[in-house]
Amino acid sequence: MTPRAWSLSAGVLALYAAACALAPLWLDPGLLRLAGEVLLMVAMAQMWNLLAGYTGLISMGHQVFIGIGAYLLFYVSDRFDIHPFLLVPVAGGAAALVAVAVAPLLFRLRDAYFSIGIWVFSEIVLAFASKTRALGATSGVPLKATRLVDVEHFARNTFWIAALLAALAVAGVYALMRSRLGLALMTVRDNELAATSIGVDVGRNRRLAFAISAFGCGAAGATQYMAAMFVTPDAAFDVNWVVVMMFIVIIGGIGTIEGPLIGALLYFGLREFLASWFSLSGSLNLVATGAIAVFVMAVAPRGLWGWARERWGWQGLVLRRHPPSST
Numbered sequence: 001m002t003p004r005a006w007s008l009s010a011g012v013l014a015l016y017a018a019a020c021a022l023a024p025l026w027l028d029p030g031l032l033r034l035a036g037e038v039l040l041m042v043a044m045a046q047m048w049n050l051l052a053g054y055t056g057l058i059s060m061g062h063q064v065f066i067g068i069g070a071y072l073l074f075y076v077s078d079r080f081d082i083h084p085f086l087l088v089p090v091a092g093g094a095a096a097l098v099a100v101a102v103a104p105l106l107f108r109l110r111d112a113y114f115s116i117g118i119w120v121f122s123e124i125v126l127a128f129a130s131k132t133r134a135l136g137a138t139s140g141v142p143l144k145a146t147r148l149v150d151v152e153h154f155a156r157n158t159f160w161i162a163a164l165l166a167a168l169a170v171a172g173v174y175a176l177m178r179s180r181l182g183l184a185l186m187t188v189r190d191n192e193l194a195a196t197s198i199g200v201d202v203g204r205n206r207r208l209a210f211a212i213s214a215f216g217c218g219a220a221g222a223t224q225y226m227a228a229m230f231v232t233p234d235a236a237f238d239v240n241w242v243v244v245m246m247f248i249v250i251i252g253g254i255g256t257i258e259g260p261l262i263g264a265l266l267y268f269g270l271r272e273f274l275a276s277w278f279s280l281s282g283s284l285n286l287v288a289t290g291a292i293a294v295f296v297m298a299v300a301p302r303g304l305w306g307w308a309r310e311r312w313g314w315q316g317l318v319l320r321r322h323p324p325s326s327t
Contacts (some may be wrong), residue, residue, distance in 0.1 A: 013167070020163040024156040036159040036227060038268050039166035040220045041244065045252075045260035046169040047216035048245040053255035054177060055209045056189035058111075060242055061118030062217050064125050065095040067236035069218030070225040071135055078144045084226050088161060088219050095218025096211040103207045119239070126237035140232030143225075158227045165223060169216055174257050176212070185209055240286070247289060251296050253303025262304050 024032060044066070051057045069091035077084045102121060109117045130138050146154060176182045184205045187195040196202055225231040244267065252263025267289065274288055300307035308314050 016163075016167065020160065023163075024159065029152070029155060032155060032159055033227065034268070034272075036162040037224070038264055039159075039162040040224050041248065041268070042260055042264045043162075043165045043169035043220045044217050044241070045245050045248040045264055046173050046257075047213040047220075048242070049249045049254060049256075049260050050173050050176070050209055050216075051213045053249065053259075054173075054182065054189060055185050055206060056192075057206065057210070058115045059118050059213075060115040060239070061120070061122035062213070062245065063237050063239055063241040064118070064122035065099065065214040065217040066221030066224070066241050067122075067125065067129065067233065068095045068098055069220070069222040070231045070236045071129060071141075072218075073222040073226060074141050074143055074231055075135065078141070081145070084143060084145050084222075085157060085161065088165075088222050088226070091222035092215040092219030095221075096215040099211045099214035100207060103210050107203060107206060122237055122239070126233050129233040129237065136232070138233065140230060140235075143229045143231075146229045155227070158223060161223050162220075162227075165216070165220055169220075170257060170261070172212075172216075177257075181205060181208065243286070247293050249303075251293055251303060253305035256303070256305050258305045259303050266304070 023035060027035060044062075048059065048062055051059055051062075072094045073084055073087045073091045076082060076087055076090070102118075106114060106117050106121070129135050135141060177186070184195070184200045187198075187200055188202050188205055192202055221236065225236060248263030248267050249260055250263070251259075251266055252261065253259030270289055270292065271285060274285055296304065302310070305314075
C-alpha cells in the first residue's frame with residue numbers, strides 16, 4: 001500500500017473505532033442490537049467470501065460452525081461457570097478444529113458435491129444437538145451467566161465484541177489475501193492444476209482457509225446467540241444463515257473486500273424497509289430479497305462493487321500485485 005493509502009486506512013479505522021465506542025451513547029437498545037447484528041453478519045459474510053470468492057469452495061453448510069460456536073459457548077459457560085465473553089475465541093477455535101477434522105473427507109468432494117456434503121454434515125450436527133438433553137434438545141438452552149448481570153452493560157460489551165469481530169474479519173481477510181498464502185489461494189481458485197504444477201500445496205491451503213472461515217463464523221455465531229441469551233438448534237443451524245451470507249456476498253461483489261460490506265448494509269436496509277413499509281417478514285422477506293438478488297445479478301454479474309469499479313474506476317482495497325521492476 002502507498003503512504004496515502006495507509007493514511008486513509010488509518011483514518012477510516014480511527015473513525016470506525018470512535019463510532020463504535022460512542023454508539024451505545026447514541027443508539028437505543030433496539031438499534032444497538034441491530035447494529036451488532038449487522039456487524040456480525042459482515043464478519044460471517046467475509047468468512048464465507050474467503051472460502052467462495054478467494055478459494056473457490058461454495059459452502060452450503062457454514063451454519064454448522066455458527067451452531068457449534070454458539071452451543072460450545074453456552075455449554076461451557078453454564079457447566080463451568082465461565083464468563084461468556086472469555087469463551088468467544090474458544091468457540092471460534094472449536095469450530096476451526098471441527099473444520100480441520102472433517103476437511104479430509106469433505107475435500108474429496110468437488111464443486112456441487114462439496115456444497116451438498118457440508119450441508120449434509122450440518123444436518124447431522126443439527127440432529128445430534130436436537131436429541132442431546134445436555135444441550136437442551138429441541139427446546140434449546142438459556143445462558144445462565146446472564147441472570148445476575150446488568151443487561152445494559154452486557155449489551156454494550158456484546159456490541160463491542162461484534163464490532164471487533166467485524167474489524168478483524170475485514171482486516172484479516174485483506175492481510176491474508178495480500179500474503180503469499182492469499183496468492184496461493186487465488187491461484188488454486190483460478191486453476192487447481194496449474195497451482196499444483198508450480199508447487200502450491202492445494203490441500204494445505206484449502207484446509208487453512210476452511211479453518212479460518214470456520215473460526216470466524218464460530219466466534220460470530222457465539223456472539224450472536226450470547227447477545228440473545230438463548231439458543232435453539234433450529235435457529236443456530238438454520239440454512240438461512242448461509243442464504244443470507246450468499247445474498248450479501250453476491251450482491252455486494254464476490255471475491256472483493258468491499259462487497260460484503262456493501263451487501264450487508266443493503267440486506268439489512270432492505271429487510272427493515274420491507275418489514276416497516278410492506279409488513280413483510282419471514283419467508284416473504286426472503287422471496288423479496290431473492291427477487292432483488294436475481295435482478296442485481298442480471299444487471300451487475302460482479303456485484304454492486306464490481307459494477308461501480310468498472311463504471312467509475314473505484315479501487316478501494318486493492319489486492320492486485322505488481323511484478324518487480326526489471327531495472
